[in-house]
Amino acid sequence: MAGVSLSKVVKRYGAFETIHGASLAVEDGEFVVFVGPSGCGKSTLLRMIAGLEDVSGGEIAIGGRVVNDVEPSERGVAMVFQSYALYPHMTVEQNLSFGLRMTGNPKADTERRVRRAAGILRIADLMQRRPRQLSGGQRQRVAIGRAIVREPDVFLFDEPLSNLDTELRVQMRVELSRLHKELGTTMIYVTHDQTEAMTLADRIVVLRDGHVEQIGRPLELYDDPANRFVAGFVGSPKMxxxxxxxxxxxxxxxxxxxxxxxxxxxxxxxxxxxxxxxxxxxxxxxxxxxxxxxxxxxxxxxxxxxxxxxxxxxxxxxxxxxxxxxxxxxxxxxxxxxxxxxxxxxxxxxxxxxxxxxxxx
The missing domain is CATH 2.40.50 (OB fold (Dihydrolipoamide Acetyltransferase, E2P))
Known part of the structure; x- marks a missing residue:
């Protein structure tokens, strides 16, 4: 496990700046949610932590190590995307083990990790099915399972529930909360849904137009917002x-x-x-x-x-x-x-x- 810190992080695309000196610290084992309206920079920030986007300025550290120039595969993170991105011709078991097999991980350890992930996510009875035979919620579990088998220091989630219907979203929020308690691993989660943020987070980072507006525990933001934007964004119905x-x-x-x-x-x-x-x-x-x-x-x-x-x-x-x-x-x-x-x-x-x-x- 490891904490994540951002110090005055900037992201530019040419002359256009999308992240304006973001600074924050995610403690080891904490579940932090980045929330804000579409286009506020939350996914860009997550992708910079993952190494999928270059950092234009400032520093990102994972476990106390600055990772600005470290390859994504060497950062100790695993990312779950909005799309499940499962291999359709492979079984669930093959999907879970694929990444480890490609890196030459020992067979016995790969099998151990796959069994552990299947047990945690309660998908052991689905191991021989292919993605087309799974429901949306089951596919999302498999996608999360692919991250779990890597045994990362930090989990990164980029709007993983947005493709699910309302009932499944509620169910998966409970599952993710349970998963965090069971694993105790640092998790950073991106969503535009403030209900998800209030439900899942130990702390919430509210973003607007590439700026960090406020960081705090869910009820702190609800009861004691720093500005009108946070007051109007956090809470449903709105203030x-x-x-x-x-x-x-x-x-x-x-x-x-x-x-x-x-x-x-x-x-x-x-x-x-x-x-x-x-x-x-x-x-x-x-x-x-x-x-x-x-x-x-x-x-x-x-x-x-x-x-x-x-x-x-x-x-x-x-x-x-x-x-x-x-x-x-x-x-x-x-x-x-x-x-x-x-x-x-x-x-x-x-x-x-x-x-x-x-x-x-």
């Missing part, structure tokens, strides 16, 4: 944002007027330097944090557009003065066909972001 203007600010407090809701004001504690009067801010509140009318700093009446019932929880998709708002409400299951909903905004759980999207604390 609500309301336009606000500073009408008064003093030592320890700020009073806001909700721009699109005449007469609605709230006062919130603020530890840092107060913003100037007239400053435009965004007030963020998660769907589950709305309170019953009269139990917060300001009451807001919404017109209900759609109610989404998800078993024990319902999400109300509503609008008010042109702002789209999502509210989590269990009792909405029993409210019939109401066309409006009044909720309160508790000031203590609301978050504030300045015009540049940075968090005000």
């Amino acid at each position: 609500n944002f309301l336009a606000a203007e500073v009408v008064d600010a003093g030592a320890g407090t700020v009073t806001l007027a909700l721009v699109n809701h005449a007469g609605l004001r709230l006062t919130k504690a603020l530890a840092g330097p107060p913003p100037e009067r007239g400053s435009r801010l965004s007030l963020g509140i998660r769907p589950e944090h709305f309170a019953a009318p009269g139990q917060g700093a300001a009451d807001l009446t919404l017109g209900i557009d759609v109610v989404e019932h998800l078993g024990s929880t319902s999400y109300v998709y509503a609008s008010a003065a042109g702002e789209q708002i999502v509210v989590e409400r269990d009792e909405q299951r029993r409210s019939g066909g109401a066309d409006s909903l009044t909720v309160a905004i508790p000031a203590d759980v609301a978050l504030l972001f300045d015009g540049a999207g940075q968090r005000l604390r």
Whole structure:
């Protein structure tokens, strides 16, 4: 096993820079997820760790050894791709052992590694089948098994579940979490699905446009985002944002007027330097944090557009003065066909972001 560290890593394609000085450290045995929207650079970063992309600047170290100029096969990593890339004419057993056989690994050790991987992934009864005889989930297990037999120091996963249907994705998330606990090996996982990230990760690295926005444990990012981007990206449904203007600010407090809701004001504690009067801010509140009318700093009446019932929880998709708002409400299951909903905004759980999207604390 080994940790992975990146120090001011840059990636350029000609004059175009896609990764802008990324620095982070993955501890030995940690499961870290790179997450962000399409095109943010997460797969590029993973491929640089694997050695499939050159590093334009900075250093990548695995197990304390700088690997910028080390061949991919010598880095002690194994990568699982989005496509299964199985050899269709080979059996599962042959697919698992192929890489080891090609490097001249002793037959007895190869057989041991294949048996071990098959046992861990519970595919021992599939060993004589060919890929066309397997389900999507079974093919993905075989692809992961090919990585396991290499007994790497670090596993790299590049959106491995994106080709699976919803039910299989949930099942495979559980399997991957179990696999990490069983192997205890360092794992770095790339996904654009923040639900996957929240489920699997010890820590999450949130990326945007080639920049590392924030690194932290899943609930740290959810409860204490550094900026509006992280606040809006982490969590499903997403955080609500309301336009606000500073009408008064003093030592320890700020009073806001909700721009699109005449007469609605709230006062919130603020530890840092107060913003100037007239400053435009965004007030963020998660769907589950709305309170019953009269139990917060300001009451807001919404017109209900759609109610989404998800078993024990319902999400109300509503609008008010042109702002789209999502509210989590269990009792909405029993409210019939109401066309409006009044909720309160508790000031203590609301978050504030300045015009540049940075968090005000």
